Amino acid sequence: MMTARGRGQVVCRSCGEVEPMGRARCPRCGEYLDSRDETSIEKVWAWLLVGLIAYIPANLYPMLLTTQVFRTEEQTIVGGVVELIHYGSYAVAGIVFFASVVIPVGKFIVIGYLAVLMSRPRHTSDPHRLLVLLEVVEFIGRWSMIDVFVVAILSALVQFDVLATINPGIAAVCFALSVIFTMLAAQSFDSRLIWDRMKDDTQGAPGHV
Amino acid sequence: MTDATAEIGDTARAAPEDTLIGCPICDAVYRLSPETAAEATRCARCGYRLTLGRSTAITRVVAIAATNVALMMIVIFLPFLDLQAGTFESRASVLEVVVGFSSGIMVPLAFAVIAFILVLPILRFLFLIYALGPILAGAGNLPNAKGALRWAFKLKPWAMAEIFMIGVAVALIKLADLASVATGPAFWVFGLVVLLNAYQDSFMCRHTLWTALQDNKR
Known part of the structure; x- marks a missing residue:
């Protein structure tokens, strides 16, 4: 090639x-x-680490503060999903769970896996499989922002004095930062390393795709 | 659209009008004849779409960008959602949606949200018009047209209008038992922007756009 x-x-x-x-x-x-971006993998690790750090408070602290008739309820990411299931909105609960839990956790695992592989001098994996993983992570990562936007819309609309008010919690900030950092981690990955570090170079022989 | 597999350049038989094109994903290099470069081609090694086969893309890209800028102005100022709970009514434009965040520690988040759903999408459209519009008008490139086109591509993952629309849908369902929600005109216009944006992306052939910008007289 x-x-x-x-x-x-x-x-x-x-x-x-x-x-x-x-x-x-x-x-x-x-x-x-x-x-070649020689410091690519270091950048990936750095962004991934701060993304992971921000993801912890994003799950522990409330995303939404709902006040109804002087009673304030705090709702975390997972709490919001449970509430949606409680109301019978299974499809929406599925979307939120997928966007806020499955995608971020999956991203940490996949980016970490790719970075570990590229930290070694040679790998024996199928380069196409690795590229598909990287592309899926890059394509799907931004969709995690759904929950942040939901919080923004809810807290803008529901401001009815004593009847009901919704305010954003600190977890919304942490979650948004986590999404941004992991997007930067995926973008820092130099895909050319995948082909450079193949053990058996015949895998890269030209062929029809 | 048929995908032609790009053939690796045979330097011995290279014609002078051929162009060298490199794959940004895996570093493979190809020699394409002008005919092949006008078609859809894929990198034989990694499958990256080197060219999209959109040799007449510029008119559409600029036209859609201009339409979207006009539509976004409507989105900003018209009501987006209309909420009623008993005697309370609240009507919010997209800008007000962001104001919901704007207290204390939430201010940076408000700026981020407004950037993702309004500023960056509009900026992308303006960059495309700035860089490619003069080519259509038969004029020379404007100062730093290169930078504008480069940033139009770079900002793509950060323009999140379509994700915001899904967020709106989820919010509507969460609100369903608290209040009655009606969608305002801006909601539908924003939906149109998202669809036009997706259509525009299918014409964003890097090879075509960069070649056109390079060949345009300065």
């Missing part, structure tokens, strides 16, 4: 232009050129 690095060239990650190595910025689109 002919890679840009093998030819002494760099591919611009923004526009696909092929430039000789050593040039700082792409003449076509102005993006910084970098044959």
Whole structure:
């Protein structure tokens, strides 16, 4: 397989232009050129770690503060899902549970797995499988924001003095930060490492996809 | 749309008008003839879509971006949701939805939400118009058109209008037993923006747009 690095060239990650190595910025689109991001995995670990740290208070503290007739109820992420099940809205409960629990936890595991594999000098995994994992994480990660937006809408609309008010809890901030940090973790991952570090290079032979 | 597998360049038989195109995902390099570059091609090694086969994309990208900017202005100022509980009524535009957050420690979150659902989507549309509009008008590139187009691509994951719409749906169901909720005009206009945005993404062929920007006279 002919890679840009093998030819002494760099591919611009923004526009696909092929430039000789050593040039700082792409003449076509102005993006910084970098044959490989050598600190990619360190950045991934750093963002993932802060994402994980923010995810803990996001689950322990209340997401929503509902005040109805002088009585305030605090609701965590999982508490909100339980309430939806209680009301019989199983589909919505499923969406919220998936967006706020399954996606974030799945993301931590998948990004961590990819980073561990890339920390070794060689891996024997199928590169296509690893790329699919990375793409799924990048595509689906932003959808975790659903719960933050739900809190924003509820607290804007439900402000009826003593009858009922809804206010955002501190967990909303923590959860939003956790989503942002893990999105940055996935974006920091240099996918070219997947092919560089294959043990058996014949897997990368050209073929129809 | 048919997917043509990109053939690896044979340097010996290379024609002068061929373009070199690199895969940003796996670093493979291809030599494409002008005909192949106009079609949809995939990287033979990792499957990344090198070109989308949208050689006439620019008109549509700019037209949809301009439409979406106009629609977003409607979204900002018209009522989005209308809530009634007994004698209480509250009507909120999208901007007010964000004001709900704006007390104390929640202020940064309010800014983040407004950025994700309004500012970044609108900024993306404006960048696309700024970078590609002059090409349609037959004029030279505006200063730093490169940067505008680059950021239009980079901001894509951070523009979350479609996610906000799902959030609205969930919020409506949560509110159902507390109050009666009616959707305002901005709700439907915002839905239209989300659909147009998804349609526009299918035309955002990096190769086509960057080549057009490069070939346009300065």
